[in-house]
Amino acid sequence: MIKASIISIGNEILSGQTVDTNASYLSTKLFLIGVPVVSSYTIGDDIDSIVRVLSLASGDADVVLTTGGLGPTDDDLTRQGLAKFLNTELRLQSELLQRIEDFFTRRNVQMPERNKVQAYIPSGAKALANKLGSAPGIWAERKGKVLVALPGVPSEMKQIFEESVLPELKRLTKASGQVGTVIRKLKCFGAGESAIAELLGSLCQRGRNPLINCTVEHGVITLHIVATAEENDSAQKMAEKDEGLLCNILGKLVYGTDEQTLAEVVGQKLAQQKKTIAVAESCTGGALAKLITDVPGSSKYFTHGWVTYSNDAKTVELGVGADLIARYGAVSGQVAEAMAQGCRNRAETDYAIGITGIAGPTGGSQQKPVGLVYISVDSDGGCETQQFIFSHGRASIRLRAAQTALNMLRLRLWID
Amino acid sequence: MIKASIISIGNEILSGQTVDTNASYLSTKLFLIGVPVVSSYTIGDDIDSIVRVLSLASGDADVVLTTGGLGPTDDDLTRQGLAKFLNTELRLQSELLQRIEDFFTRRNVQMPERNKVQAYIPSGAKALANKLGSAPGIWAERKGKVLVALPGVPSEMKQIFEESVLPELKRLTKASGQVGTVIRKLKCFGAGESAIAELLGSLCQRGRNPLINCTVEHGVITLHIVATAEENDSAQKMAEKDEGLLCNILGKLVYGTDEQTLAEVVGQKLAQQKKTIAVAESCTGGALAKLITDVPGSSKYFTHGWVTYSNDAKTVELGVGADLIARYGAVSGQVAEAMAQGCRNRAETDYAIGITGIAGPTGGSQQKPVGLVYISVDSDGGCETQQFIFSHGRASIRLRAAQTALNMLRLRLWID
Numbered sequence: 001m002i003k004a005s006i007i008s009i010g011n012e013i014l015s016g017q018t019v020d021t022n023a024s025y026l027s028t029k030l031f032l033i034g035v036p037v038v039s040s041y042t043i044g045d046d047i048d049s050i051v052r053v054l055s056l057a058s059g060d061a062d063v064v065l066t067t068g069g070l071g072p073t074d075d076d077l078t079r080q081g082l083a084k085f086l087n088t089e090l091r092l093q094s095e096l097l098q099r100i101e102d103f104f105t106r107r108n109v110q111m112p113e114r115n116k117v118q119a120y121i122p123s124g125a126k127a128l129a130n131k132l133g134s135a136p137g138i139w140a141e142r143k144g145k146v147l148v149a150l151p152g153v154p155s156e157m158k159q160i161f162e163e164s165v166l167p168e169l170k171r172l173t174k175a176s177g178q179v180g181t182v183i184r185k186l187k188c189f190g191a192g193e194s195a196i197a198e199l200l201g202s203l204c205q206r207g208r209n210p211l212i213n214c215t216v217e218h219g220v221i222t223l224h225i226v227a228t229a230e231e232n233d234s235a236q237k238m239a240e241k242d243e244g245l246l247c248n249i250l251g252k253l254v255y256g257t258d259e260q261t262l263a264e265v266v267g268q269k270l271a272q273q274k275k276t277i278a279v280a281e282s283c284t285g286g287a288l289a290k291l292i293t294d295v296p297g298s299s300k301y302f303t304h305g306w307v308t309y310s311n312d313a314k315t316v317e318l319g320v321g322a323d324l325i326a327r328y329g330a331v332s333g334q335v336a337e338a339m340a341q342g343c344r345n346r347a348e349t350d351y352a353i354g355i356t357g358i359a360g361p362t363g364g365s366q367q368k369p370v371g372l373v374y375i376s377v378d379s380d381g382g383c384e385t386q387q388f389i390f391s392h393g394r395a396s397i398r399l400r401a402a403q404t405a406l407n408m409l410r411l412r413l414w415i416d
Numbered sequence: 417m418i419k420a421s422i423i424s425i426g427n428e429i430l431s432g433q434t435v436d437t438n439a440s441y442l443s444t445k446l447f448l449i450g451v452p453v454v455s456s457y458t459i460g461d462d463i464d465s466i467v468r469v470l471s472l473a474s475g476d477a478d479v480v481l482t483t484g485g486l487g488p489t490d491d492d493l494t495r496q497g498l499a500k501f502l503n504t505e506l507r508l509q510s511e512l513l514q515r516i517e518d519f520f521t522r523r524n525v526q527m528p529e530r531n532k533v534q535a536y537i538p539s540g541a542k543a544l545a546n547k548l549g550s551a552p553g554i555w556a557e558r559k560g561k562v563l564v565a566l567p568g569v570p571s572e573m574k575q576i577f578e579e580s581v582l583p584e585l586k587r588l589t590k591a592s593g594q595v596g597t598v599i600r601k602l603k604c605f606g607a608g609e610s611a612i613a614e615l616l617g618s619l620c621q622r623g624r625n626p627l628i629n630c631t632v633e634h635g636v637i638t639l640h641i642v643a644t645a646e647e648n649d650s651a652q653k654m655a656e657k658d659e660g661l662l663c664n665i666l667g668k669l670v671y672g673t674d675e676q677t678l679a680e681v682v683g684q685k686l687a688q689q690k691k692t693i694a695v696a697e698s699c700t701g702g703a704l705a706k707l708i709t710d711v712p713g714s715s716k717y718f719t720h721g722w723v724t725y726s727n728d729a730k731t732v733e734l735g736v737g738a739d740l741i742a743r744y745g746a747v748s749g750q751v752a753e754a755m756a757q758g759c760r761n762r763a764e765t766d767y768a769i770g771i772t773g774i775a776g777p778t779g780g781s782q783q784k785p786v787g788l789v790y791i792s793v794d795s796d797g798g799c800e801t802q803q804f805i806f807s808h809g810r811a812s813i814r815l816r817a818a819q820t821a822l823n824m825l826r827l828r829l830w831i832d
Contacts, residue, residue, distance in 0.1 A: 006458075012629075013440070013443075013456075014443060014452075014453050014454070014455075014456060015443055015444070015447050015452075015453065016439075016440040016441065016442070016443025016444030016445075016446075016447060016453070017440075017444070017629055017631065017640065018440070018631075019435065019436075019437055019440045020436070020439075020440070021435055023432075023436075023458065024429070024432040024433075024434070024435045024436070025432065026432070027429075027430060027431050027432030028431065028432030028433070029432070030432075031431045031432060036430075036431070037430050037431065037432070038430070038460070038465075039430075039457070039458065039459055039465070039469075040429075040430060040457070040458035040459075041455070041456070041457055041458075042439070042455065042456035042457075042458075043455055043456075044454070049455070053455075056472070192528075193487065193488070193489065194487075194488045194489065194528040194530050194531055195528060197488070197489045197490075197530065198528060198529075198530065204489065204490060204491075205490060206461070206490055206491055213427055213428060213431075213433070213491070214489065214491075215428045215433060215434055216569070222433075224428070224431075224433060226431075279723075281702075284706075284709075285705055285706055285708070285709025285710070285714070285718075285721070286697075286702035286703065286704070286705025286706035286708075286709060286721050286723070287702065287706045287709075288702070289701055289702025289705070289723040290700075290701055290702035290703045290706050292701070292702075293700075293701025293702060293703075293723070293725065293814075294701070294810075294811065294814075296775075296776070296777050296778065296810055297778070298701070298725075299725055299726070302701075302723075302725050303725055303726040303728070303729055304722075304723065304724065304725065304726070304729045304733065305701070305702050305721070305722070305723030305725070306720075306721070306722060306723075307695075307702070307705040307709070307718075307720065307721030307722075307723075308720065309709065309714075309715050309718050309719055309720065309721070310715070310719040310720070312719070313719055313720045313763070317720065317733075347729070359712075360712070361712050362712065362713070389522075389523055389524065391523065391548060392548045392549070392571050392572075393548070393571060394710075394712055395710065396571060398709075398710075
């Protein structure tokens with residue numbers, strides 16, 4: 001099996017000034033053609049580090065991809081590092097120089113003298129055309145290993161990778177009889193990572209094929225079903241079979257697939273059923289309305305949102321009784337319910353959501369701690385109110401509350 | 417000089433499913449206390465890889481930080497890897513188990529059995545309290561090297577790092593007499609990266625000390641002033657001098673420092689002046705209210721938000737004339753103005769903002785393209801309306817519109 005290793009080169013990545021998205025892009029692309037990335041390194045702009053890590057990476061893998069360090073300035077040292085590792089010299093390729101000059105000419109600029117260094121590549125290596133910038137990529141081979149150097153600018157890196165590298169790698173994997181990795185994703189909401197792992201039991205075992213990986217982000221659990229087989233079709237079937245299995249076990253916890261958000265799934269259902277929704281928010285401060293309207297076309301079903309941050313706003317805009325607030329407090333199930341009902345009343349929609357809670361960091365008490373949130377969903381089917389205690393700070397509490405409201409609405413939509 | 421190396425552990429990072437932001441966060445934090453990160457590794461959930469890379473990283477550096485692999489599931493193997501590398505056993509710490517059980521109890525949940533593994537840490541190592549989740553961090557030492565394991569969930573990783581790791585590392589660097597890099601950040605809004613670079617001219621040259629780096633995110637330009645000197649005081653003075661220089665050149669484009677957001681700066685000013693604000697949004701769909709209420713304590717000045725997505729909502733809730741909408745269209749300067757004025761009227765606040773526009777991807781026309789947004793700010797000082805054309809898709813258009821509204825309010829607050 002052909003394996004890959006990725007090296008990100010640049011002081012700006014090492015010092016944290018730039019988040020490296022190139023490695024993740026390359027990993028995904030390689031994974032999809034059945035080439036697992038077995039290691040990934042980040043190093044600074046330094047020839048010795050480059051040589052050392054090229055050596056480590058070629059120990060790990062058959063294909064080594066580097067990004068960064070191909071620019072025209074003094075701190076761009078990937079060319080030199082690669083040549084040193086290959087035990088060869090940099091040579092000026094006049095054809096390549098012409099291409100770089102043309103790149104500047106097309107933009108009505110004379111090539112700065114320093115860009116000439118970009119036409120030097122290790123002797124015996126091949127230049128890969130860069131259609132978006134002046135830095136060509138480099139393809140080299142050594143002792144049966146493939147070494148590919150790509151520029152660090154994401155758009156240029158992607159263009160060269162997709163046009164010149166990917167087809168070659170596909171050819172290699174095909175020649176080695178390696179095919180067939182299929183990934184399917186199931187999106188879940190409403191239970192924690194460990195609870196889901198417990199439900200799935202041995203399905204999550206390491207080394208199983210399909211492999212089932214679990215990632216969490218803001219309460220959304222994504223299950224990645226990674227099936228590998230010699231034939232793409234078989235991998236596809238294995239993944240589909242597992243998807244069915246997981247859906248059966250997890251039931252209503254599964255809300256969608258791939259990159260779907262809760263707001264998209266809820267929005268589709270509302271649009272299908274030709275229903276409308278309005279929301280009344282306190283502690284989430286607009287986050288719920290924002291999630292709903294993140295979805296293109298949401299104006300079909302979303303009509304009104306209120307952010308009633310003050311008690312006065314709750315009373316005047318939504319008709320929440322001042323006596324109710326005085327008796328139970330603004331953060332109470334009673335007020336959440338009155339907000340949802342008042343909201344539906346006022347907006348004349350089929351569904352309405354009311355949220356009130358304490359996002360923190362201050363404002364909590366023994367009885368009502370930071371993170372306490374009440375959410376009500378109101379429809380002709382009745383008004384349902386639930387109490388939650390969220391954690392992880394203000395931003396997370398707000399987002400989790402908004403997501404949980406969407407999830408309550410989702411479950412309600414499947415019943416109503 | 418104390419150097420650091422970072423190891424990111426997780427199949428989801430290696431396969432590209434998750435972009436690793438932890439490494440960049442840690443790099444920045446370490447850089448600020450004068451600890452350069454000299455290498456960074458990403459590996460999968462595999463004990464042998466963990467041991468191998470722990471060995472490489474401790475060869476590179478004095479402090480090795482790992483993130484990820486401390487969860488409760490079978491693919492969380494950092495504890496085992498660390499113990500193997502340290503040549504020791506995992507031991508149950510009953511005190512730690514109690515803390516993890518308490519974490520669940522506080523959330524009214526019984527601890528799932530599998531979370532018990534999180535109470536096992538290598539013999540001789542120290543647990544680092546996790547206040548936001550169930551995975552404790554681990555601090556171990558071996559042959560003069562420090563090894564720190566942190567969870568992969570960014571909020572938990574940051575909490576543990578800032579509370580338990582950073583102070584210890586500061587102590588170490590102080591003891592080793594290591595000083596001298598000071599970074600100051602200036603946050604700007606209202607001009608593009610190249611316009612700012614042109615204003616700054618030779619100040620942005622590479623190799624200059626202080627070095628001035630520029631990063632861009634959602635229209636916010638951050639200028640990083642990185643001053644290096646043998647004494648911390650001198651670096652501090654150099655950075656401050658440059659900060660003054662940049663502020664003079666950029667004037668009102670600079671809105672704050674460090675991690676300040678536009679919403680924080682505007683909020684501080686409103687709180688100081690004891691003024692209130694309400695907002696009425698159409699295309700931004702709650703994104704502006706959310707930005708304002710992201711700020712803790714925003715209930716002091718923020719009272720009401722309306723998301724009037726339908727025309728009807730604009731008329732009934734804000735009193736925007738149906739004839740006005742019919743004559744000029746819902747996306748017009750006239751309607752933005754009427755929204756702002758209606759909003760201020762209704763909420764009885766000192767300031768109000770109205771936003772209407774076309775976020776796309778559909779709904780645009782020749783006359784009114786996708787990205788067209790009108791923003792009005794209303795106060796006793798009058799009502800100011802501006803037209804913008806934003807780009808880069810729905811999410812970016814919405815966020816840029818909300819940020820631009822805050823910037824208009826900021827400039828107004830400094831005049832009023």
